[in-house]
Amino acid sequence: MSPHEQNDDDLRALRELGPIEPPRELADRVRRQGRAELEAVSAGGWLTLATRAWTLVGLPAALVATVVAYLSWAVTSASALYR
Amino acid sequence: MRDPTERPLVDSLRRGEASAFDAVYAKYRGRIYGFLLRLCRRPDVAEDLFQETFLKLARNAPRLAEDTDVAAWLFTVARNAWVSHRRWSMLDVSRLVAIEDDALPAAKVPDPDARADAARAMERMEHAMGSLPAASREVLLLVGVEGFEQEEVAAMLGIKYDALRQRLTRARAQLAERLAMVETLEVPA
Numbered sequence: 001m002s003p004h005e006q007n008d009d010d011l012r013a014l015r016e017l018g019p020i021e022p023p024r025e026l027a028d029r030v031r032r033q034g035r036a037e038l039e040a041v042s043a044g045g046w047l048t049l050a051t052r053a054w055t056l057v058g059l060p061a062a063l064v065a066t067v068v069a070y071l072s073w074a075v076t077s078a079s080a081l082y083r
Numbered sequence: 084m085r086d087p088t089e090r091p092l093v094d095s096l097r098r099g100e101a102s103a104f105d106a107v108y109a110k111y112r113g114r115i116y117g118f119l120l121r122l123c124r125r126p127d128v129a130e131d132l133f134q135e136t137f138l139k140l141a142r143n144a145p146r147l148a149e150d151t152d153v154a155a156w157l158f159t160v161a162r163n164a165w166v167s168h169r170r171w172s173m174l175d176v177s178r179l180v181a182i183e184d185d186a187l188p189a190a191k192v193p194d195p196d197a198r199a200d201a202a203r204a205m206e207r208m209e210h211a212m213g214s215l216p217a218a219s220r221e222v223l224l225l226v227g228v229e230g231f232e233q234e235e236v237a238a239m240l241g242i243k244y245d246a247l248r249q250r251l252t253r254a255r256a257q258l259a260e261r262l263a264m265v266e267t268l269e270v271p272a
Contacts, residue, residue, distance in 0.1 A: 042099025
């Protein structure tokens with residue numbers, strides 16, 4: 001006998017309880033809001049992707065390029081002073 | 084308990100189709116609301132958590148995995164929302180008593196026909212369930228009422244299968260005890 005088959009009468013009785021429908025007003029409101037949210041996230045898909053790409057790749061790359069450019073300028077300028 | 088017919092529904096949800104959201108909502112709203120109402124036993128809290136669960140589905144729809152088990156996903160989110168709510172409520176001393184007081188009346192459920200034996204049995208069951216500790220109620224709702232496999236419930240609750248088995252055994256014993264108590268009280272003197 002599998003563990004699931006052991007004296008499951010009480011669990012079967014629980015199954016009889018069944019679902020409970022939410023109040024009509026709540027059900028309608030959640031459905032409307034859910035549809036609106038879904039529409040918003042679907043429409044904003046490319047924007048989300050672009051923002052993520054900028055944050056993860058564009059911004060760090062720009063920062064690294066700026067720091068490297070500044071350092072090379074600083075080294076060049078400092079060594080020019082001693083010449 | 085994964086429903087293979089749901090695969091196209093998940094694909095449509097991932098594409099952001101409102102009709103797919105409607106279909107999932109129609110299929111699961113009663114189960115999720117019933118689960119939350121029986122779990123937290125406060126209609127106002129159940130309504131908030133119900134809304135939170137389905138809005139989370141809408142927000143996360145494009146990021147769902149292709150093989151998402153919608154039922155397991157929804158019940159996990161609903162259960163986590165309840166756990167999170169409970170955690171925050173514990174910080175609010177004024178609500179502490181309300182949450183832990185097992186003497187609270189069971190949540191309002193549709194009135195059963197008092198004349199029918201089956202309806203009386205269900206009413207007794209609702210009362211017995213309502214008087215159980217939250218951890219026991221949670222596991223009985225998922226395994227008993229919702230019919231999830233025990234392995235699935237262990238994953239939802241983030242515990243090992245053996246721990247789930249122990250919790251379920253304890254919960255069933257408590258339920259039998261409470262049911263016997265309710266029946267004893269009903270026997271006319």
